[in-house]
Amino acid sequence: MITPPPNYPTFPGESPEPPPPELGRGRFRLALARLRLALRSFKNGWAIFLESRIGLLSLATIVIFALMAISHPILMATVWDAGTYDPVTGYAFDQIEQPAPPSWRHPLGTDPLGRDVLSQLLSSTRSEFILGLTAALVTVSIATTVGAVAAYYGGLVDAFFMRLADLIIALPAISLLIVLSALFRLNFFHLALIIGVLGGFGGTAIILKSQALSIKVKPYIEAARVAGGSQFHIILVHIIPNLLPLSLLYMMFTVTGAIFAEAILSFLGLLDVRMSWGIMIHTANTGGYLLGGTRYWWLILPAGASITLLCSAFYLGGRALDEVVNPRLRRQYD
Amino acid sequence: MENSGQGPARRDYLVAVEGLTKHFPVTRSLFRKPAGFVHAVDDVSFQLERGESLGLVGESGCGKTTVGKLLVKLLEPTAGGISFHFPDSAAGGAAGPVDAAAIKGRQMRAFRRQVQMIFQDPYESMTPRRTIYDTIAEPLAVQGIGDVLDRVGRVTDILTLVGLTPAATFLFRHPHELSGGQRQRVAIARALVIGPSFVVADEPTSMLDVSSRTGIMSLMQELAGNLGIAYLYVTHDLAVARYMCHRIAVMYLGKIVELAETEELLGNPLHPYTRALLSAVPVADPDYRREPPDIRGDVTAPVDPPPRCRFYDRCPRATTFCRDNPHPPTEEKAPGHWVACYEV
Numbered sequence: 186m187i188t189p190p191p192n193y194p195t196f197p198g199e200s201p202e203p204p205p206p207e208l209g210r211g212r213f214r215l216a217l218a219r220l221r222l223a224l225r226s227f228k229n230g231w232a233i234f235l236e237s238r239i240g241l242l243s244l245a246t247i248v249i250f251a252l253m254a255i256s257h258p259i260l261m262a263t264v265w266d267a268g269t270y271d272p273v274t275g276y277a278f279d280q281i282e283q284p285a286p287p288s289w290r291h292p293l294g295t296d297p298l299g300r301d302v303l304s305q306l307l308s309s310t311r312s313e314f315i316l317g318l319t320a321a322l323v324t325v326s327i328a329t330t331v332g333a334v335a336a337y338y339g340g341l342v343d344a345f346f347m348r349l350a351d352l353i354i355a356l357p358a359i360s361l362l363i364v365l366s367a368l369f370r371l372n373f374f375h376l377a378l379i380i381g382v383l384g385g386f387g388g389t390a391i392i393l394k395s396q397a398l399s400i401k402v403k404p405y406i407e408a409a410r411v412a413g414g415s416q417f418h419i420i421l422v423h424i425i426p427n428l429l430p431l432s433l434l435y436m437m438f439t440v441t442g443a444i445f446a447e448a449i450l451s452f453l454g455l456l457d458v459r460m461s462w463g464i465m466i467h468t469a470n471t472g473g474y475l476l477g478g479t480r481y482w483w484l485i486l487p488a489g490a491s492i493t494l495l496c497s498a499f500y501l502g503g504r505a506l507d508e509v510v511n512p513r514l515r516r517q518y519d
Numbered sequence: 520m521e522n523s524g525q526g527p528a529r530r531d532y533l534v535a536v537e538g539l540t541k542h543f544p545v546t547r548s549l550f551r552k553p554a555g556f557v558h559a560v561d562d563v564s565f566q567l568e569r570g571e572s573l574g575l576v577g578e579s580g581c582g583k584t585t586v587g588k589l590l591v592k593l594l595e596p597t598a599g600g601i602s603f604h605f606p607d608s609a610a611g612g613a614a615g616p617v618d619a620a621a622i623k624g625r626q627m628r629a630f631r632r633q634v635q636m637i638f639q640d641p642y643e644s645m646t647p648r649r650t651i652y653d654t655i656a657e658p659l660a661v662q663g664i665g666d667v668l669d670r671v672g673r674v675t676d677i678l679t680l681v682g683l684t685p686a687a688t689f690l691f692r693h694p695h696e697l698s699g700g701q702r703q704r705v706a707i708a709r710a711l712v713i714g715p716s717f718v719v720a721d722e723p724t725s726m727l728d729v730s731s732r733t734g735i736m737s738l739m740q741e742l743a744g745n746l747g748i749a750y751l752y753v754t755h756d757l758a759v760a761r762y763m764c765h766r767i768a769v770m771y772l773g774k775i776v777e778l779a780e781t782e783e784l785l786g787n788p789l790h791p792y793t794r795a796l797l798s799a800v801p802v803a804d805p806d807y808r809r810e811p812p813d814i815r816g817d818v819t820a821p822v823d824p825p826p827r828c829r830f831y832d833r834c835p836r837a838t839t840f841c842r843d844n845p846h847p848p849t850e851e852k853a854p855g856h857w858v859a860c861y862e863v
Binding site for chain 1: 588591593627628631632634635636638639640643644645646647648649650657658661662667668671690691693706709710713
């Protein structure tokens with residue numbers, strides 16, 4: 186059994202009682218103190234985020250879309266019967282003409298194949314979220330690692346990753362995706378991976394590397410070296426945590442890019458997915474309703490508006506987050 | 520190791536620096552050969568005893584910080600050697616002198632336990648997102664010393680030692696919540712927590728207000744006395760060096776031009792550069808009429824300097840002998856008083 190040193194610290198808000206002798210409690214207290222700190226810094230950041238109206242608005246939009254995504258399976262299980270309301274195989278037998286305009290039974294009407302548009306919209310929301318967030322996560326994990334490693338080691342490693350990034354930026358991403366989807370059957374997950382890898386080794390890596398470069402020359406990196414920290418330790422403990430705020434920001438921007446890319450590919454009919462906002466517009470287009478002006482608005486508007494709203498919400502949310510992360514952008518009150 | 524530097528090799532030395540040289544290439548563009556070399560440190564030799572503090576004084580850009588970084592192996596020297604003679608009780612202690620160039624891999628850890636550094640800027644020398652506990656415990660954590668409880672205890676001890684009390688209230692703060700003086704105390708705590716025998720202090724007080732400066736200085740002196748730590752104290756302020764150091768070395772453009780016991784150097788400066796430095800020290804007397812310092816021109820850039828005396832262009836006593844001969848060797852002009860000048 187390990188006995189604690191006599192001058193065992195008491196953490197803020199605790200009475201100076203003799204410490205319990207077992208080690209587990211000490212770890213627990215340390216973890217608790219860290220948790221409190223994390224909570225506090227989150228609260229501070231949250232307060233700054235709340236000051237920005239755009240941030241709040243975009244957060245509200247994202248929450249609404251998230252609720253929409255959740256609501257679809259619930260509605261399918263309770264109110265909607267699968268035969269009529271399934272987003273892919275359903276058929277609205279209650280309507281004489283397809284596409285039918287909005288009615289009480291079909292709030293957003295039906296599409297040319299007799300499927301409920303609202304059901305399609307809601308079921309797509311979930312996959313858009315999964316696609317966007319997966320792509321963003323992949324992008325950010327790759328870009329943060331690549332950026333930190335390239336900046337820290339410099340030289341050949343840096344040259345390799347940066348030339349790779351230049352190459353990827355020079356490639357027109359959408360055309361590349363079109364070629365890839367013509368060669369392989371791409372589903373949501375594949376698409377998320379491809380977008381993630383392209384973003385992660387591409388532009389985002391360059392931005393995070395430039396940030397890492399400015400961190401690398403700080404005296405605290407030298408201090409960590411003097412403390413005896415290995416290169417791995419320095420990258421993991423000193424460089425990457427300082428990159429994370431910026432990473433989070435670019436995560437938000439990547440979500441936008443991923444949803445856009447999906448919409449374009451689906452519209453061109455190149456993705457192997459059951460339903461998405463892009464496919465909804467694709468269906469309207471193949472039926473010849475896209476150029477029909479505003480008469481068949483319910484075929485285009487819900488999906489189009491959703492794409493626009495969710496993308497701008499993530500983008501503007503990112504901008505608001507930027508203010509939290511980057512104090513220089515904050516408005517000065519004096 | 521050949522002994523051409525400051526005095527006979529003392530048996531009890533802790534650090535012996537011999538012909539230490541660091542040249543930085545000046546590159547105009549990638550892929551092209553360097554356009555020249557900055558002679559940041561050029562053939563510097565000195566020795567440091569256990570528990571002794573040596574002040575390294577000079578203008579900005581004279582290479583004093585580079586000497587500090589070479590000593591803690593943040594930089595590798597272009598030429599010359601550093602030899603450490605740690606106490607035998609040192610962790611992983613190989614008896615006898617250790618050549619710094621040979622320290623690699625596993626030995627590096629043992630080396631880091633003996634040699635630490637205090638950085639100039641207390642605002643930038645701590646990772647902003649880590650707590651004071653994380654910062655101070657880092658040397659212990661990366662060296663795998665003790666368990667979590669043990670480290671909390673040691674960090675608390677050292678916080679009390681550097682005067683941040685009650686220590687528990689400082690453990691889980693972030694650097695930005697502390698004042699400059701408090702941060703510098705944390706920086707000192709981080710350097711000392713692992714129990715080094717040699718600390719390079721790179722102008723630890725230059726970024727602080729005058730009010731907190733004396734506090735830090737007396738703290739460091741007290742710790743040096745109590746813990747028997749040897750300091751290399753890098754500073755541009757002769758008054759600080761006088762207060763802190765047993766001996767002072769004056770550097771000019773990468774060369775040590777004069778080295779002596781503190782009072783000897785200040786009372787009997789021999790090198791013209793040291794005299795000019797001393798005559799520039801402010802005097803607390805409004806009626807005092809300053810003699811213009813006996814020095815000409817400005818510091819020249821140390822890019823590929825001519826082989827003659829580095830101080831030639833500014834020296835009031837320069838002769839044709841100085842112009843035609845290489846940089847003067849360091850000679851003992853009085854007991855323990857080393858000067859590099861032909862005209863003394």
